[in-house]
Amino acid sequence: xxxxxxxxxxxxxxxxxxxxxxxxxxxxxxxxxxxxxxxxxxxxxxxxxxxxxxxxxxxxxxxxxxxxxxxxxxxxxxxxxxxxxxxxxxxxxxxxxxxxxxxxxxxxxxxxxxxxxxxxxxxxxxxxxxxxxxxxxxxxxxxxxxxxxxxxxxxxxxxxxxxxxxxxxxxxxxxxxxxxxxxxxxxxxxxxxxxxxxxxxxxxxxxxxxxxxxxxxxxxxxxxxxxxxxxxxxxxxxxxxxxxxxxxxxxxxxxxxxxxxxxxxxxxxxxxxxxxxxxxxxxxxxxxxxxxxxxxxxx
Ligand code: PSU
Ligand code: MN
Numbered sequence: 001x002x003x004x005x006x007x008x009x010x011x012x013x014x015x016x017x018x019x020x021x022x023x024x025x026x027x028x029x030x031x032x033x034x035x036x037x038x039x040x041x042x043x044x045x046x047x048x049x050x051x052x053x054x055x056x057x058x059x060x061x062x063x064x065x066x067x068x069x070x071x072x073x074x075x076x077x078x079x080x081x082x083x084x085x086x087x088x089x090x091x092x093x094x095x096x097x098x099x100x101x102x103x104x105x106x107x108x109x110x111x112x113x114x115x116x117x118x119x120x121x122x123x124x125x126x127x128x129x130x131x132x133x134x135x136x137x138x139x140x141x142x143x144x145x146x147x148x149x150x151x152x153x154x155x156x157x158x159x160x161x162x163x164x165x166x167x168x169x170x171x172x173x174x175x176x177x178x179x180x181x182x183x184x185x186x187x188x189x190x191x192x193x194x195x196x197x198x199x200x201x202x203x204x205x206x207x208x209x210x211x212x213x214x215x216x217x218x219x220x221x222x223x224x225x226x227x228x229x230x231x232x233x234x235x236x237x238x239x240x241x242x243x244x245x246x247x248x249x250x251x252x253x254x255x256x257x258x259x260x261x262x263x264x265x266x267x268x269x270x271x272x273x274x275x276x277x278x279x280x281x282x283x284x285x286x287x288x289x290x291x292x293x294x295x296x297x298x299x
Pocket of ligand 2: 138140256257259
């Protein structure tokens with residue numbers, strides 16, 4: 001079995017039962033955000049976790065080693081070129097000694113679980129893609145949340161995905177989806193997708209109690225946190241951008257793991273950088289909420 005290497009700080013915190021929040025590295029790599037905004041996002045997320053009273057644990061594969069918690073002088077390695085590493089890629093990244101594997105949500109949730117870390121923060125999760133009934137494209141993020149005992153904190157998922165089907169899938173595989181002081185599943189840049197979540201929670205203690213009472217040894221929880229009101233983007237304008245990005249993806253014949261990075265890139269270009277501040281704000285906000293939850297889980 002995989003045995004991730006923990007930083008000393010993360011190992012000590014886990015051993016003492018102190019709060020830790022895992023962070024993915026894909027969002028901070030060139031696959032997730034353009035430079036130099038990726039570095040700003042990383043800084044803001046790290047600070048938000050520490051301000052919230054938890055230890056941040058960045059996940060990644062570096063020189064063929066699966067890591068949970070990086071040293072400061074290693075941060076720049078995940079900001080540069082990296083290979084996308086989903087959960088299924090982790091064993092390969094180790095076996096083939098990938099220089100830099102940027103962990104997606106699925107890989108990060110898996111590494112967090114193996115490290116004994118119970119809370120994980122990201123921007124947005126992957127999900128069921130539009131047209132999945134033809135392509136079968138369903139993000140491994142969903143399966144990972146179903147099979148690892150970790151709380152994932154995200155601003156929902158981007159609306160280029162099929163959000164109603166994403167929620168149906170999570171229901172089928174038994175993942176509780178908790179709206180954070182909110183009744184709707186958020187659509188990343190906007191607070192509401194129009195699809196209600198199954199349950200609403202008001203506090204970190206409630207989330208910790210949900211995790212503590214799960215029905216399987218290994219199953220997770222999704223906390224859906226809406227983007228702060230002030231940072232929200234315009235829904236109608238975004239719809240047009242997303243539709244064009246998906247059409248471009250189709251026309252370019254992009255399939256498989258390349259779909260999400262391609263669509264994210266197109267959204268970034270089309271919104272001419274206006275989406276970036278929103279992305280940074282929500283990622284930072286999620287990291288803060290995750291820290292609060294990690295504190296409650298440790299209590
Ligand atoms: N959605 C975003 N930003 C991201 C991702 C998704 O808004 O950076 C990344 C995350 O790492 C997520 C991955 O786990 O894409 C999902 O990829 P796929 O759809 O190939 O499963
Ligand atoms: Mn896919």
